[in-house]
Amino acid sequence: MTHRIVFVEDDADLAELISDFLSRHEMNVLIDPRGDSAVDTILREQPDLVLLDIMLPGKDGLTICRELRPMYSGPIVMLTSLDSDMNQILGLELGANDYILKTTPPSVLVARLRAQLRNHHPETPQAPAQSSSLRRLAFGQLEVDPVNRDVVLDGEQVILSTSDFDLLWQLASHAGEIMKREDLLKKLRGVSYDGLDRSIDVAVSRLRRKLGDNPLEPFRIKTVRNKGYLFSLSGWE
Template structure:
């Protein structure tokens, strides 16, 4: 396990973002870490699933690059446990393309997926497209509207700039991606947003992953908001088109 000390790179770029690379292939882990360091991250590396969960609690990463096949705990279980306390942007790595649909179906909480072998440049591009929409308190440009406003839909309140969501006065913990999906839908409540438009706004323009990843995150949102597809109180499905914000009633 290695944690890069920013003091050793005093002449480099400002390092206000933290990443973890969790992969039991040391050469690949070091290569990915080097690209992330070049992009301005402090990087912690481990090849063990149990260590990854413990390390994430102390590092509080903004990004985790997470291999599916790990000793100790596999990537699915690491991601599940991570989601109990972190909204880090998670990119899951898998050795088999046919596992991607399975992972999405498991709704483990990953934000993106890459199949090995992959280009570290592609990983870097995906991360840069998403990670600069961080949690409250961190800087960087965002494509989701972040003007200071509060959006109210019945008992649901969304403070866009603070990235805070409450339901009947109680805070609701959303991952970055879940919040960004909700922010896009709530920006123009009467407008139906297609899956491709959500992907462009929340993931990145030209993202080549599965469209039904959107459906997975919509499902996550509904569960956390106590909503369901039939009711559509907060998120309404428009069949054959996409989604729009519900009225909250």
Template sequence: MVSKQKILIVDDDNNIAQLISLYLTKECYDTKIVNDGESALSEFASYKPNLILLDIMLPGVDGYQVCREIRSKHDTPIIMLSAKGDIFDKVLGLELGADDYIMKPFDSKELLARVKAVLRRYTPTPSTPQPDNSKVVEYPLLSINLSNYSVVYDGHSLEMPPKELELLYFLASAPNQVFTREQLLDNIWGYDYVGDTRTVDVHVKRLREKIGDTSYWKISTVWGIGYKFELLDNN
């Protein structure tokens, strides 16, 4: 029997938390509710969720700090929830490692679509067996495997959230091809994203912090257009 995927709901408004839990339970997810940041960190360790729905405005330890602490050690996907719709708040959440950001009030169908999309990226569904190299892109110092969601850089395995890895794989699969931010949003996020193209900038920034440039390749900014995985002349 396949075990249910577990979702930790962190919201100080218990009415909203219970409503979210109801939506998710109907879709056969296992849920647990906590109402503050300290409890979230404690329950995360014992509950071991597959995904966290994290409100920003929490008593004591706020959602940003919870996200920061979890992301420093784990790549469990995080969707932030907030009534604050400022671009700054969205970008800050993404910079701290959140995988998505939903503004309150939200429609139940949108919430479920976002949850399913993030979980689908984090835990790819089994498919027909393919050759080991079917979803692997390799360059000097870098190997990106989309089949098992792993990245090896300069001989070391990197912890990388699903969307960062998919963005890197997508760019590296088409070396020297320029993609607009809109194209990257469409291909990586895969649904009508309620944010803006700065989401792409934030994820590229995080990729550069983890892998940097090399003498063989780099992630280049094409000003006014977007980004490309550029192969360099190493002769």
């Protein structure tokens, strides 16, 4: 399985060297050399993992991490020459999943990236279409086709990433039921909920935006306090 990575690095030679090495280990790398365009690139590409330098033109990596974390649920790995304890602590506190020095041997870098990818994107996740029969679901103006993985709302096609569609299918195929965060995390990523992981909350917020839900008072994908999320049967008229 080939994983997609966005690598934010302004040293062209180093970026190319690491990209070539990762490509030999089933990682397809897109390089962005500027910090001030990185967030837009990542949100557009929706990669499986973000590899992020700290010292960048336009915007530093710590700022990018802080801005990106509420909008991106995948792993963020800092790759930097700054080895101070303070930078490591700050990076992890701002939402990075790992902090790796550029002096780390390439084989160790690959192993640590693979560990992050396994945790967030298990090799054999439950296919969402298997949780119900392969039938098209319709709720008022919303149609969800699990075979072609198409979503239509008010006659317009909604473009969703793979992870967004998987989340929508889980919610829609359990419409009218409260889906717990831990159940969604287990079904979608094959990992247990530790009480701190907010990736499902981030993903739901992103899905709401794409489906025209009200972020302040959602009426299509509702938050049920201390329980989880409810896909409304009546919010699509």
